[in-house]
Amino acid sequence: MKDKRATIAIGIIVLIVGLALGFGGATMLGRDRNARLKVGDQAPDFELYDSAGILIALSDFRGQKNVVLAFYPAAWTPV
Amino acid sequence: MLGISVDTTFTNAEWAKSLGVENVPLLSDFFPHGRVARSYGALRDDGYAERVIFIIDKEGIIRHIDVNEIDELPDNEVIFRELAKLRQN
Numbered sequence: 001m002k003d004k005r006a007t008i009a010i011g012i013i014v015l016i017v018g019l020a021l022g023f024g025g026a027t028m029l030g031r032d033r034n035a036r037l038k039v040g041d042q043a044p045d046f047e048l049y050d051s052a053g054i055l056i057a058l059s060d061f062r063g064q065k066n067v068v069l070a071f072y073p074a075a076w077t078p079v
Numbered sequence: 080m081l082g083i084s085v086d087t088t089f090t091n092a093e094w095a096k097s098l099g100v101e102n103v104p105l106l107s108d109f110f111p112h113g114r115v116a117r118s119y120g121a122l123r124d125d126g127y128a129e130r131v132i133f134i135i136d137k138e139g140i141i142r143h144i145d146v147n148e149i150d151e152l153p154d155n156e157v158i159f160r161e162l163a164k165l166r167q168n
Contacts, residue, residue, distance in 0.1 A: 043119075067134075075084060075094035
């Protein structure tokens with residue numbers, strides 16, 4: 001009977017530690033996915049549609065033009 | 080000059096029209112949501128993009144990063160100055 005209780009207690013502890021590690025790991029992964037870039041780094045290439053439905057890639061400008069890439073929170077707010 | 084946000088192409092189209100923006104493509108990073116913003120470290124926890132400007136040279140190298148508070152406007156002079164430096168090189 002005691003053994004059974006001990007087994008259950010250990011099981012619960014393992015479960016809690018596992019969950020904590022899982023959440024921690026997920027949070028860290030989330031952070032890693034939001035990359036940190038610095039001056040001198042290669043800009044990640046992308047392909048996105050503009051408001052006219054034209055597909056634009058950063059690599060379209062390679063060897064042609066410097067690019068000012070302006071991220072903004074949301075349309076309909078002051079730029 | 081490229082604008083980029085997590086809005087839909089339709090929202091950006093209407094917004095560009097209302098602002099009279101014609102020469103600046105507004106790119107939609109809507110689906111998968113904020114993927115490009117994330118690859119630039121510009122996606123906030125609330126799902127919106129930060130207000131940040133990257134100056135990227137012809138070889139695809141980042142030459143300047145200008146981070147602004149969400150309620151602050153970027154200083155255009157800084158951007159113009161950095162671009163002028165690039166042209167000299």
